[in-house]
Amino acid sequence: MIIQPLVSGLAIGGIYALLAVSFLLTYRVSGVLNFAQGEFVMVGAFVASTVAGIAGIPLIAAALLGVGAAAFAGVAMERVTYRPLRNKPHASMIISTVAVGIVLTQAAQLIWGPNPRTLPSLVPNVSIDFLGSRISTVSLFLIVISAVLIVALHLVLTKTRLGRQLEATSVDSDTAQLMGIRTGRLVIIAFAISTGLAGVAGILVAPMFSVTVGLGVLIALKAFAACVIGGFGNLPGAAIAAVGLGVVENLAGTFIGTDSKDLIAFGLMIAFLIVRPQGIFGAKVGEKL
Amino acid sequence: MTNILEITDLVLSYGAAAAVRGVTMHVAEGEVVTLIGANGAGKSTTLKGVVGLVKPVSGSIRFAGDVTTTRRTDWLARHGLNLVPEGRRVFAALTVAENLDVAASASNLHGAALKAKIREIYEIFPRLEERRDSLSWTLSGGEQQMLAMGRALIAQPRLLLLDEPSLGLSPKLATEVVQLISRYSRDHGLSVLLVEQNARLALSASDRGYVMETGRIVAEGPAAELQDNKEVRRAYLGS
Helix, strand or coil: HHHHHHHHHHHHHHHHHHHHHHHHHHHHCCCCCCCCCHHHHHHHHHHHHHCCCCCCCCHHHHHHHHHHHHHHHHHHHHHHHHHHHHCCCCCHHHHHHHHHHHHHHHHHHHHHHCCCCCCCCCCCCCEEEECCCEEEEEHHHHHHHHHHHHHHHHHHHHCCHHHHHHHHHHHHHHHHHHHCCCCCCHHHHHHHHHHHHHHHHHHCCCCCCCCCCCHHHHHHHHHHHHHHHHCCCCCHHHHHHHHHHHHHHHHHHCCCCCCHHHHHHHHHHHHHHHHHCCCCCCCCCCCCC | CEEEEEEEEEEEEEEEEEEEEEEEEECCCCCCCEEECCCCHHHHHHHHCCCCCCCCCEEEEEEEEEECCCCCCCHHHHHCEEEEECCCCCCCCEHHHHHHHHHHHHHHCCHHHHHHHHHHHHHHHHHHHHHHCCCCCCCHHHHHHHHHHHHHCCCCCCCEEECCCCCCCHHHHHHHHHHHHHHHHHHHCEEEEECCHHHHHHHCCCCCCEEEEEEEEEEEEHHHHHCCCCHHHHHHHHH
């Protein structure tokens, strides 16, 4: 009885976690909280669904193009809005990300129209028997892909020179430049990885819902809540909090009622903001990406 | 002797306040030059101007004959102009070894050549090797200064700029650090521009010196001469 909601919770939690780490990556490296993050989820899903509709193109190629389109849109955002505003007051930057989100939503509406589209899952949807419960292969696929991507990102950030350069840029951009680090290029890389991951989330989540312009909005808000609950400093902390959030809201949805899901998620966020604003994994000296 | 650094009539400002008001100075190839002056005289700002962290209002800076003002800080760092910033600014969440690795971004060293360079840094600063896997915020002030200098040396500088390397160190350690710089310069022909508040210490380890006051150079000359200069003695050497 509990296995099924637990697995679906882990699956949606994995999606929140992908978004949460993508939020944090640009936040740490460029200092900007990108409120357009959810719109890149939608861009990835729309592009993939359009390409998949063309005869003869395999689904996996469509998915990769969707991710590429989201990453490309992120780089364009860095060039067009982040770079000119980076030395301006922080409020201008944040408002500009909200504006980018609106522009992307409206552009998607113009290009793809108001009718929802579909995107098939990359794996066939089969129910398999697991400890006496029926669970879906699509859920398992979501869990595996999110986990692999987040672990891979964590390893890149902590074990490679690129990761150290990103860390250096995020904590002290001036000193990073003194070390010969091309900080401008690293910010672009951070945007591309971040919005690319949002695109992945879109492609993973689209088969569970339908592809609409609002696809990423609630997911991004939940991911943001997870960042707050986990503590806005560290990436693994936010990922763990995101998975936890997915599980908790899904169990609540099953045992209390579907309407309680969002209430629980954002209620938890507000509770943390009031009682423990530094989040579960706290912001201590010497925080890493 | 050719000049590795030539600064002419440099003016730098933060917003409306001019911090550096027409500075002219040079560093010759292989020379150790010190810039002394009181707190707020514009010494640190001058160094920031040289590496492009503060853009000049007017005047020119030439590094190895080329104008630097159109170059980014990271480009200059990859081409042999390296600054050890005031307060060390080690990357707190990275270990000693990771700090050195990230600083190697400024060198074009890879593989065996990079390993050899790191070995060389550890030979100069054996303490860094002992603490190689410690997060750098756990290091003492002296160890952090060694790490900051190690990071600069790994970049294979042609001109090394040091901003207050003795700050926060015990007098004994400060002397060691400054003497080490001057010895390294002699042994490797490295040009050094040293900014210090501890004028006596800095002049004892330098070939030449400049004295800065409220954004201007007010005295210059061979280090030994400045040490004997009555005005300099009264204002900066406390005798």
